[in-house]
Amino acid sequence: MLKPRRRRALDIVNDSGRHARKLKNETFRSGWDEVARSIEPLSSVTVGAEEITVTVDLPLVDDKHVKVQVHGIDTVEVYAKTKRTVRFDDLGIKHRSGEFTCYHTLMELPEPVDGAKVIHHLKRGILEIRLPKLRQG
Amino acid sequence: MPLGLTLINGLPDVGLVGVLAVSHLVSSLKMEEAGSIESELLPPLVVLHRGLPKSPIRIFFKESLAAIVSETAVPSEAVYSLADAIVKWANSKKAKIVISVGGMAVQNRQNIERPKVFAALTDENLIEILGNSAEVLQEGYMVGPYALILRKCLDFKISGVTLLAQSFYNYPDPEAAAAVLGSLEKITGITLDVSELLQKGEEIRLKAKDIMRRTQEEMSKMSKSHEYEVPPLYG
Secondary structure, three states: OOOOOOOHHHHHHHHHHHHHHHHHHHHHHEEEEOOOOOOOOOOOEEOOOOOOEEEEEOOOOOEEEEEEEEEEOOEEEEEEEEEEEEEEHHOOOOOHHHHHEEEEEEOOOOOOOOHHHHHEEOOOOOEEEEEEEEEOO | OOOEEEEEEOOOOOOOOOHHHHHHHHHOOOOOOEEEOOOOOOOHHHHHHHEEEOOOOOEEEEEEEEEEEEEEOOOOHHHHHHHHHHHHHHHHHHOOEEEEEEEEEEEOOHOOOOEEEEEEOOOOOOOHOOOOOOOEEEOOOOOOOHHHHHHHHHHHHOOEEEEEEOOOOOOHHHHHHHHHHHHHHHOOOOOOOHHHHHHHHHHHHHHOOHHHHHHHHHHHHHOOHHHHHHOOOOO
């Protein structure tokens, strides 16, 4: 008989964190973090045969201000400072005051990747991150 | 509003190309608001402009030109009735031609300097009007409101053209909007300065982020990815 696998405490904490982030994103769709003065960018993940490609829409960002970090084997974090402080007022939003100075997103990947071989570049304001799949065995 | 008009549609779709292009057209030509499209299938919302509540899908006009633009993602369940309402309204106004503008997702969009524009037509005779403004789509699928508008135009025997510029799938694409307006200019003779779309592209993308996110959700419900597939039969 198969025994249910006992989950490690870290897995449970990670799952709770993911659930909280998902809930926050569902509730506040603009993805604005008032404390960090950051906003969540649009992004997408494509799975290829050899690698996973992540793209992130980063208007008002210079290449040199983009940081990409891979955590473990299945999470990628993107932080990018905007060229200037963007106020909601600048975007025509008057009923809510606030501003942001960077983009921040944490993405779970559908398959494990080799974080040591990640490459990325910004073109036409779109960040492309290429993550080779982790070869096991 | 005069009869025999040209109707231009800008509905949220791939890269929000239609919305960005037709919004630019409406503001550049200072078109007047003439009406709106209401449906219980649309989200219960109004858009505030200068403090006044507006319907999210509005009709604008100037002389013999009318434009429909939506400021909200069209729910997949509303697509049929919206397409039906648009073409019936165009028919009631004896529209000469219905032109829908939008985007066509391409994977290598980042490497494309000048997006190409493709066209789907209800009638072969329209190829002449099209000239060199766009390349006619020969085979493939179209999914979403523009596909239904084209079909309904056929039913009502109204000339229908859909102009699709190469664009990002789920990121707002003002450059593609500028490209599609270039083709529209060649077909209709409407001259527009698209420099604002290009120069303020980054701000426009940022501003359109939330509607793009909602549009993407609706596109996946409509099986928009079908557009990448090849039809099995010959015409």
